[in-house]
Amino acid sequence: MPELSVGANSWAVPTGSNLLDALNDAGLNVPYSCRAGSCHACLVQCVAGQPHDASPQALAADKHAQGWRLACQCRVVENLHVALFDPQQDGVPARVCGLDWFGDVLRVRLIPERGLRYQAGQHVVVWNGPVARPYSLASLPGEDGYLEFHIDCQRPGAFCDKARGLQLGDSLRLGEVRGGALHYDPDWQARPLWLLAAGTGLAPLWGILREALRQGHQGEIRLLHIARDGAAHYLAQPLLQLEGVKVELVLAQQMDEALARLSLSSRQTIALVCGGAGSVERFARRLFIAGVPRGQVFADVFVEHA
Template sequence: MAAIRYGDRLYELRESESVLDALLRAGVPARHSCKAGSCGSCMMRAVDGAVPAKAQTGLKDSWKARGYFLACVCHPDSDLEVAAAEDDAEVPATITSLDRLADDVLRVRLRCGAPFEFRAGQYVTLVRDCQLARSYSIASLPEEGEIELHVRRIPNGRMSGWLSTEAGAGTPVSLLGPSGECFYVPGREDQPMILVGTGTGLAPLYGIVRDALRNGHRGPIQLFHGAVRRDGLYLHDHLTRLAAAHANLEYTASVLEAPDAGDAVSGPIDQLILRRFPNLDGWRGFLCGDPALVGSLRKKLFLAGIASRDIYADAFLPSAT
């Protein structure tokens, strides 16, 4: 079995154990969230030894060259000496405002203290300190000057709770990333697009829709936002106005709990979409939010005709213990 040197200690890896799990088992407070190679919060640096290619999937080339890797999906074949990611892997940022979009949804705006290139719809890993980092999708456009995130408050959530009760304008944080392929690529301006998000899964879609419109997308854009209850449709009025101002944009709100649906459609959002669009041949699809719904809709959109290369999805994986 391979061993990990971290600081002045050696940690033996058990069968099929990741570097992250070995460190956590030994009581090292290694930062992590998804444990699935998605959020980037567990990034470490290899000082000596060979890092398996899989542990560097999705990282920037410059980071790969410096030995950065994701500890949660790193299963080395031979001994590895590792160190914490250096501060220069993170971009310093300051929270400029925090306001409530709904009872349990916060809008967080951040200004970066160094150049930070991103596309609307990608996600960043928000780093509170060396112990806590979580991923959030970007709702803003680069030219807006600030990064906007929509954060759902999770009961007992460490990051969302801290943002709701302790953080405020002026609080310093840092950012890792951006990551993800879920963004608008200009070039096929007449292609119809369907975007489906539940809860704060709307955040990246809000950015992508505005990016597509700004880029002169001419094809139909169908935006679906699903919530459990009517008050979860936290940008309803704004999106209704945006759709009224753009002939090719249609916004559909859907709620699961029928009694308070109001002007939204009630019922499961996947059934609603497939009833209205049984044939999606030639479309481009974007899916964000609840991992189970993203997974099942990805299959359904594919079966309805969208090529898998035209389906972009970000599942909001919760933190794993």
């Protein structure tokens, strides 16, 4: 069996082991979200040896040449020594400038030490000490003077537990900005735009919605937010104040009835959906029944972490 090493620690793993699983099984807590090579949360650097990389094209050529790999896409096939992403050395410092609670949802606003280039709908890995999680950006580049994240703290978890103790002025670290499936395309301006979110899946859609309005979107805009209770409709007030947007706030137990009311007015409709795996699956199924072509449905699935 090949030997996997991190720093001074080495251990044997079965040939073909997924690198992300092998690292986390050893208690190293490498963050991840999608396991599909798109979020880039599980970035590691190969110091010696090479894994089998299923998605070498997922990284820029220069980063790949420097030995960086996405652990979720790699399998251990020979002795391998890797270095984990070091937020103190490689991360961007960011200061907490805003903390607001909406029920169990914590809105965190950060000012990075240096500017980050991003687009609405993208995400970034946020480090709070040794704990990291990828979070979607809810802020709008070029307008908001901060980076905004929405953290669901209903359930206990390593990152959520630490987030509850955040105070203004605290310093966090940020990894690289990555794009997922969610975005706004200027070519969509005349087309109906449906935004379907469950829980804090609203975060990236909040940024995308405002980007669409900023670019003068001409088609219908419809937003449906599913939440477990009234307090979890944490952006209700600013959403309902937007002109030209049809907003529907729905409790989780009424989700199926609300989805059944979706009626397609145009086959040109673009749908962006975000939330947990179960919610996204239900969104996608109903959109298919409603007649939205599969190629016009863009989804981002949030993964629950302990």
